[in-house]
Amino acid sequence: MHLIVAEKNISARRIAEILSEGKKLTEHKDVGVSTYSFGDTTTVGLRGHVVEIDFEPGYKNWRSEESTPRSLIDAKTIKIPTERKIVALLQKLSKRADRVTIATDFDTEGELIGKEAFELVRAVNPKVTIDRARFSAITPQELKHAFSHTTELDFALAAAGEARQSIDLMWGASLTRFISLAARRGGSNILSVGRVQTPTLGMIVDREKEIEAFVPETYWQLSLDTEKSGEQIEARHTHGRFHEKPPAELARDRTQAPLVVTDVRFGEKQDRAPSPFDTTTYIVAAARLGFSAANAMRIAEDLYMNGFISYPRTDNTVYPPSLDIEGILKTIRNSPFKKDVEWVMANRRAVPTRGKKSSTDHPPIHPTGAATRELLGDDIFRIYELVLRRFLATLAPDARWKTLKVLFDAGGEEYTATGGQLVEAGWHTVYPFSEAQETILPPFVVGEHLPLRKVTLEEKETQPPARYTQSKLIQRMEELGLGTKSTRHEVIAKLVSRKYVEGSPLRPTLVGRVVTESLEQHADMITKPDMTQTIEAHMQQIKESTRTREDVIKESRQMLHQVFDQLEANEVVIGDDIQGRTAEEMNLGTCPVCKGTLAIKHLRGNTQFIGCSRYPECTFNIGLPMAQWGFAVRTDEVCDKHHLNFVRLVRKGARPWDIGCPLCHHISSNAESLAEIPSMNDALAKKILAQHIYTVAELARSTPEALTRRLDLSPESAQKLISDAKSVLEKLRRRSECRKFMRDHLIPRKGRSYAKILTALKTAGITELSGLAHADIAMLKTAGIGEEEAAQVLNEAKTVYYGQVLKEIGIPAVSLKKYVSAGITSPEAFCSQPPGSLSKLTGMSPATVQRHVELVCTYLKKPVPKKFSKLQLERGKKELLAIKGLDKTMIEKLSRAGIINTTHLLDADAANVAAETGIMAHVIQDFQKAIQKKRDTAVIQI
Ligand SMILES: [Zn+2]
Numbered sequence: 001m002h003l004i005v006a007e008k009n010i011s012a013r014r015i016a017e018i019l020s021e022g023k024k025l026t027e028h029k030d031v032g033v034s035t036y037s038f039g040d041t042t043t044v045g046l047r048g049h050v051v052e053i054d055f056e057p058g059y060k061n062w063r064s065e066e067s068t069p070r071s072l073i074d075a076k077t078i079k080i081p082t083e084r085k086i087v088a089l090l091q092k093l094s095k096r097a098d099r100v101t102i103a104t105d106f107d108t109e110g111e112l113i114g115k116e117a118f119e120l121v122r123a124v125n126p127k128v129t130i131d132r133a134r135f136s137a138i139t140p141q142e143l144k145h146a147f148s149h150t151t152e153l154d155f156a157l158a159a160a161g162e163a164r165q166s167i168d169l170m171w172g173a174s175l176t177r178f179i180s181l182a183a184r185r186g187g188s189n190i191l192s193v194g195r196v197q198t199p200t201l202g203m204i205v206d207r208e209k210e211i212e213a214f215v216p217e218t219y220w221q222l223s224l225d226t227e228k229s230g231e232q233i234e235a236r237h238t239h240g241r242f243h244e245k246p247p248a249e250l251a252r253d254r255t256q257a258p259l260v261v262t263d264v265r266f267g268e269k270q271d272r273a274p275s276p277f278d279t280t281t282y283i284v285a286a287a288r289l290g291f292s293a294a295n296a297m298r299i300a301e302d303l304y305m306n307g308f309i310s311y312p313r314t315d316n317t318v319y320p321p322s323l324d325i326e327g328i329l330k331t332i333r334n335s336p337f338k339k340d341v342e343w344v345m346a347n348r349r350a351v352p353t354r355g356k357k358s359s360t361d362h363p364p365i366h367p368t369g370a371a372t373r374e375l376l377g378d379d380i381f382r383i384y385e386l387v388l389r390r391f392l393a394t395l396a397p398d399a400r401w402k403t404l405k406v407l408f409d410a411g412g413e414e415y416t417a418t419g420g421q422l423v424e425a426g427w428h429t430v431y432p433f434s435e436a437q438e439t440i441l442p443p444f445v446v447g448e449h450l451p452l453r454k455v456t457l458e459e460k461e462t463q464p465p466a467r468y469t470q471s472k473l474i475q476r477m478e479e480l481g482l483g484t485k486s487t488r489h490e491v492i493a494k495l496v497s498r499k500y501v502e503g504s505p506l507r508p509t510l511v512g513r514v515v516t517e518s519l520e521q522h523a524d525m526i527t528k529p530d531m532t533q534t535i536e537a538h539m540q541q542i543k544e545s546t547r548t549r550e551d552v553i554k555e556s557r558q559m560l561h562q563v564f565d566q567l568e569a570n571e572v573v574i575g576d577d578i579q580g581r582t583a584e585e586m587n588l589g590t591c592p593v594c595k596g597t598l599a600i601k602h603l604r605g606n607t608q609f610i611g612c613s614r615y616p617e618c619t620f621n622i623g624l625p626m627a628q629w630g631f632a633v634r635t636d637e638v639c640d641k642h643h644l645n646f647v648r649l650v651r652k653g654a655r656p657w658d659i660g661c662p663l664c665h666h667i668s669s670n671a672e673s674l675a676e677i678p679s680m681n682d683a684l685a686k687k688i689l690a691q692h693i694y695t696v697a698e699l700a701r702s703t704p705e706a707l708t709r710r711l712d713l714s715p716e717s718a719q720k721l722i723s724d725a726k727s728v729l730e731k732l733r734r735r736s737e738c739r740k741f742m743r744d745h746l747i748p749r750k751g752r753s754y755a756k757i758l759t760a761l762k763t764a765g766i767t768e769l770s771g772l773a774h775a776d777i778a779m780l781k782t783a784g785i786g787e788e789e790a791a792q793v794l795n796e797a798k799t800v801y802y803g804q805v806l807k808e809i810g811i812p813a814v815s816l817k818k819y820v821s822a823g824i825t826s827p828e829a830f831c832s833q834p835p836g837s838l839s840k841l842t843g844m845s846p847a848t849v850q851r852h853v854e855l856v857c858t859y860l861k862k863p864v865p866k867k868f869s870k871l872q873l874e875r876g877k878k879e880l881l882a883i884k885g886l887d888k889t890m891i892e893k894l895s896r897a898g899i900i901n902t903t904h905l906l907d908a909d910a911a912n913v914a915a916e917t918g919i920m921a922h923v924i925q926d927f928q929k930a931i932q933k934k935r936d937t938a939v940i941q942i
């Protein structure tokens with residue numbers, strides 16, 4: 001079998017579709033992983049990296065004495081499978097294979113992923129032939145060529161990738177641990193530091209400081225308005241910016257009619273067609289259309305996988321000679337851009353444009369297939385269109401502009417106006433994404449006099465440098481050699497998710513700034529791009545086999561040890577500095593109760609809340625959802641009413657959850673429960689808010705004296721309010737217990753919404769466990785729970801609820817367990833059968849059982865069943881069995897109703913017995929008649 005290993009499932013499928021060429025193609029699913037087979041060939045997709053490197057065991061504990069952050073520098077690393085199912089399947093298939101072709105993406109990352117697959121295959125099949133297919137687009141032509149010209153895996157390239165992985169792990173893990181521990185931060189609150197990430201953050205922080213340090217300079221600009229052929233024309237003074245006001249004013253005052261045309265210069269300007277897209281220029285162009293860098297890359301990858309564009313991670317801006325441009329044009333002629341394609345075909349430039357960078361791995365990004373808007377959806381189609389039009393533009397002729405420069409004189413002062421007119425649109429015809437602004441001036445003649453309509457002197461200020469947009473930052477990173485074409489946008493996304501930077505354009509958060517400044521001060525090597533550039537240069541050497549991976553890693557270790565020398569010497573200073581300065585970022589404003597400071601507090605174990613700086617004197621606090629729902633951070637927005645900063649919960653990979661003003665949130669989320677207090681009304685609600693009482697619990701904790709005073713109530717009403725609050729609180733507790741019970745006992749399932757089930761139960765009047773214990777299966781089924789599960793839940797609810805009741809009554813937990821396992825779960829069951837049989841069922845002594853039964857029956861206000869001796873029971877059973885039609889099951893049922901002999905049965909009310917035992921009333925009446933008859937006969941016999 002020929003096994004083809006692709007980087008992802010979708011590419012495995014595309015490759016199979018293309019290579020099968022009409023042969024029967026079948027898809028198999030094995031342990032949830034698809035394989036595609038045709039003839040003797042099978043393709044399987046990885047999920048990118050299926051193994052990852054990590055430190056060998058023993059380094060998990062951050063606070064361990066032995067494995068300090070520094071110890072991670074020299075820690076041994078191991079490869080562990082991250083996608084076990086795929087690894088298992090790959091190895092299973094490899095055992096049967098006689099040829100394996102690695103067809104992962106064609107770049108350093110892809111080569112490394114390929115090498116990982118190579119090692120997994122070799123481990124189970126040491127002899128199999130393993131080759132490598134390289135292609136830049138998943139199209140029939142490229143694939144057929146690649147698979148008929150396979151080569152060896154490039155181990156040098158893969159080694160460069162491995163070295164980068166090791167170095168990133170070593171730097172990232174050791175520095176992140178060091179800084180987080182120094183600043184006493186843990187859990188989701190750690191401060192991450194990374195080899196590429198930190199210098200990138202450094203650039204954003206530097207830019208922010210430049211902006212802050214910027215002192216605007218005032219300058220003056222002089223212009224005039226004139227008119228020609230009914231058109232308004234503005235001309236500027238040729239001096240440009242005046243840095244002093246007096247000369248500007250002098251020039252303005254001297255500007256006098258007549259305004260005379262002194263020179264007219266015509267010119268022509270060549271407007272070169274743009275060069276082909278590499279990753280960076282593509283991201284910049286996509287950003288103009290409103291796509292973030294990460295989004296632009298995600299969409300491009302999608303388009304690549306589906307064969308619509310070529311591989312989007314490339315540094316190349318020169319089409320290789322092998323690229324079949326004619327073929328591509330023919331293919332995309334079938335797209336909705338037929339007219340544009342045909343225009344380019346008819347008006348092709350001699351040679352396509354070329355950029356500055358030429359490399360051999362991939363061609364520049366270009367279209368490879370025809371797509372439609374219906375097929376892709378709006379957003380993806382816009383990106384497809386961008387790539388396609390850029391390709392067309394690189395084949396289109398340059399544009400030509402006619403330029404016009406007119407000089408004027410007014411009282412000895414010289415002014416000028418310029419115009420530009422597109423005479424040949426060229427590439428602009430097919431590429432509307434760049435602004436080509438025309439300024440058309442009417443014709444002028446030298447010596448001509450024009451009216452002087454207005455002279456304007458404008459005072460302006462120089463502007464600070466602009467903050468980085470994502471695409472500008474990516475360009476800058478590329479210039480500095482920070483990161484790679486595949487990682488740059490991910491690094492930026494990481495900075496955002498780590499809350500180091502925010503907004504668009506990007507600006508640093510307080511933490512981002514504090515961490516950077518602290519590192520700059522004590523270990524500036526990490527914040528400067530130089531070190532990373534050195535490592536990038538080393539990667540290149542590994543690729544070219546002039547240095548080994550081990551050698552490079554060793555040097556990197558030495559560099560990192562130097563950094564740690566600096567860091568460890570300053571550990572306390574760094575920690576205090578970061579802690580002190582970042583505390584501020586959690587402050588929200590003034591405490592409404594005591595005028596202290598409210599701040600977000602993060603505790604261990606994912607607990608977070610808003611508390612007051614004057615705790616424990618002030619206990620005001622606002623609860624927040626657990627941190628796994630999102631880490632609470634402050635935003636810039638401030639509540640108009642409460643002057644508190646808004647709070648937002650952020651979670652990686654999820655939309656942020658805006659809590660808004662924490663106090664508004666607190667008030668509204670407690671309004672419903674406060675409204676449950678019977679004596680609550682609008683006036684009282686206003687009064688308690690004015691007194692900064694926000695929750696039922698606060699009312700319940702108050703004293704009548706305090707409420708009388710604060711709310712201006714009579715002592716009786718205050719007392720009533722407190723006791724009402726206490727019972728509402730208890731009700732709330734029971735409700736939350738019931739909600740928790742449902743969450744704990746219903747298996748989470750795709751498409752299952754607890755909220756929906758809980759709402760359905762609420763509509764049916766079930767909000768507490770007691771209600772649930774008395775519900776029936778049919779009811780639970782209408783709430784969307786399956787029959788079997790409903791029965792289980794019901795049973796559990798009964799056990800839990802009755803357990804609580806019985807505990808409350810005073811049955812010890814140990815005994816309770818014995819009752820439950822004997823099937824006696826409800827309090828009623830204690831009073832409906834003789835204690836003797838309970839004792840027998842549970843194995844507890846009759847005296848103990850008797851005591852429990854008395855407790856329960858007294859609580860239920862039911863008569864305590866009589867105690868019977870064993871002899872009595874035996875004798876009674878015999879009597880009953882003598883009655884015709886009365887069998888053992890019935891005796892059992894009767895005994896549960898406290899009837900153990902014929903006398904009891906005779907004395908009992910047939911209807912009651914029927915209700916308790918389920919035996920029909922007329923049957924019982926028949927038994928009673930039989931007993932009576934027997935007794936009568938006995939009397940006669942005597
Ligand atoms: Zn307070």
Ligand SMILES: [Zn+2]
Nearest residue numbers: 639642661664
């Ligand atoms: Zn508010």
